[in-house]
Amino acid sequence: MMDDVRQLRGLRGAALERAFLTMMQDHHQSGVDMARMALGKLQNPALRRLAQKMVSVQTKENEQMRVYLSRWYRMDRRAKPDPRMQDTMEKMARLSGAAFDRAFVAEMSHHHEGAIQMSEPVRRRAPHAEVRRLAVKILTDQRKEQRAMRQALRGA
Numbered sequence: 001m002m003d004d005v006r007q008l009r010g011l012r013g014a015a016l017e018r019a020f021l022t023m024m025q026d027h028h029q030s031g032v033d034m035a036r037m038a039l040g041k042l043q044n045p046a047l048r049r050l051a052q053k054m055v056s057v058q059t060k061e062n063e064q065m066r067v068y069l070s071r072w073y074r075m076d077r078r079a080k081p082d083p084r085m086q087d088t089m090e091k092m093a094r095l096s097g098a099a100f101d102r103a104f105v106a107e108m109s110h111h112h113e114g115a116i117q118m119s120e121p122v123r124r125r126a127p128h129a130e131v132r133r134l135a136v137k138i139l140t141d142q143r144k145e146q147r148a149m150r151q152a153l154r155g156a
Contacts, residue, residue, distance in 0.1 A: 005117045017131050018073050020122045021065045024138070027118065028058040028065075029079035031111050034089065034104070041100045046152035050145060051104070057141065061134065068131060085111075105149045112142040 004023050011019055035054040042048045062079045069075040088107055095103050115138055123135040 008118055009121050013127055017126045021069050025062050025065050025079035026082045027115055028062050030082045030085040032058050033081050038104045044101050044152055047101055050148055105153045109146045112146050115142050
């Protein structure tokens with residue numbers, strides 16, 4: 001994850017935007033996959049609602065990023081899960097009950113932090129205003145979700 005952030009910080013212009021859009025597609029897809037798994041395992045209803053929202057919002061954002069890549073860069077690219085998430089997904093799949101709920105909050109919060117870090121250099125430097133706005137939206141949404149997940153876990 002930190003390699004992605006370092007790479008983005010070193011880029012400018014269209015190269016920054018293309019890299020962000022492709023990296024974030026895969027990052028989001030991994031988050032969607034984790035949230036979908038969580039829908040069948042979470043005990044906490046507030047966390048379940050948050051997981052459903054994550055699936056919905058990030059799926060829409062992935063489609064938006066696909067359109068941007070196609071329109072501006074003539075890339076026909078579909079999101080694919082980041083293979084670096086495989087171990088995390090396997091570990092979480094073995095958990096259940098409150099242990100799963102705690103692991104979901106910890107892992108998804110960490111995952112969100114990656115998206116926040118990736119969005120930071122893009123929110124001011126992407127060539128297209130639409131991508132700058134998307135980066136700000138990701139920053140804002142994922143910080144809110146981090147807080148909401150911690151609150152939901154404390155309230156359980």
